Amino acid sequence: MKTFTIGQVAREARVGVETVRFYEREGLIEEPSRRASGYRQFDEAVVDRLRFIREAKELGFTLNEIKELLSLKLDPASSCGNVKDRAEVKIADIEEKIRTLQRMKRALVKLTKACSGDGPTSECPILESLDGRGKQ
Amino acid sequence: MKTFTIGQVAREARVGVETVRFYEREGLIEEPSRRASGYRQFDEAVVDRLRFIREAKELGFTLNEIKELLSLKLDPASSCGNVKDRAEVKIADIEEKIRTLQRMKRALVKLTKACSGDGPTSECPILESLDGRGKQ
DNA sequence: GTAAAGCCCGTACCGTACTACGGAGTCAAG
DNA sequence: CTTGACTCCGTAGTACGGTACGGGCTTTAC
Numbered sequence: 001m002k003t004f005t006i007g008q009v010a011r012e013a014r015v016g017v018e019t020v021r022f023y024e025r026e027g028l029i030e031e032p033s034r035r036a037s038g039y040r041q042f043d044e045a046v047v048d049r050l051r052f053i054r055e056a057k058e059l060g061f062t063l064n065e066i067k068e069l070l071s072l073k074l075d076p077a078s079s080c081g082n083v084k085d086r087a088e089v090k091i092a093d094i095e096e097k098i099r100t101l102q103r104m105k106r107a108l109v110k111l112t113k114a115c116s117g118d119g120p121t122s123e124c125p126i127l128e129s130l131d132g133r134g135k136q
Numbered sequence: 137m138k139t140f141t142i143g144q145v146a147r148e149a150r151v152g153v154e155t156v157r158f159y160e161r162e163g164l165i166e167e168p169s170r171r172a173s174g175y176r177q178f179d180e181a182v183v184d185r186l187r188f189i190r191e192a193k194e195l196g197f198t199l200n201e202i203k204e205l206l207s208l209k210l211d212p213a214s215s216c217g218n219v220k221d222r223a224e225v226k227i228a229d230i231e232e233k234i235r236t237l238q239r240m241k242r243a244l245v246k247l248t249k250a251c252s253g254d255g256p257t258s259e260c261p262i263l264e265s266l267d268g269r270g271k272q
Numbered sequence: 273g274t275a276a277a278g279c280c281c282g283t284a285c286c287g288t289a290c291t292a293c294g295g296a297g298t299c300a301a302g
Numbered sequence: 303c304t305t306g307a308c309t310c311c312g313t314a315g316t317a318c319g320g321t322a323c324g325g326g327c328t329t330t331a332c
Binding site for chain 2: 058059060069072073075076078079080081082083084087088090091094095097098101102104105107108109111112115116117118119120121122123124125126127
Binding site: 007 | 280
């Protein structure tokens, strides 16, 4: 069976070497076996695991959430429904974030439309609107 | 002219007392004058400034960006256009974040649709899809 | 055989934005 | 005058997710 050094798994999974060590410390990947020299010896599954972590992170899960997801997987008492529930909570989180960002964007667009771009900052409607209320 | 203690400005601007001290250390508000006792003595403008910071943060600016915005304001050579440019960059940032979140959401929705919610985690399409590729 | 690249470890540090702590001095109300 | 709330200060801690350092061993390639 093919094994990998830490540098190889890192390259394969497109993460940093230090990140792999960090994930090991944090319990996101199991402690690998070692060569006589002390060098870590990983197998293919760790590459998959690291990709899992990277992709879940890209989907907006935090490392703690990912850890829970992984422990669910190991727990024979938990069902697929648990995982689905968590994914649905995550979808709701993401929707909330999107709404907040859209609110921010609308406010900024409104401000930039009010601003000619000419004139001194002292008359900038963007700064005025933010710093204002007490200034007029 | 009415002056404020740190607790009063904090309440007025709806931030914490420690946050005001923190902003002072970070140079986001100027060093206030002091009473004989050493107590900080703020004026109304600081309340506005603190509100400015809070609102700009709500619009997605970081403290560093806010600091820049404030320095623009003080620089007589900078025009309203500088501020507008920054706001537009921020709008583009926000749009990018929204797109990323929408990508995340689409991926998660797709996965939850594929998942019945029944069955063991070993057959969960969500986990499989994430940890997969090397497992089949 | 040698040199470069890779790996070992613990620890410290990065940025972001605060929040908490503790002991001492001060202020305002009653 | 007392009491309780407020303020002072510097320092440390929080959460998040890593990133960097540095001295010393191991492996690989030539």
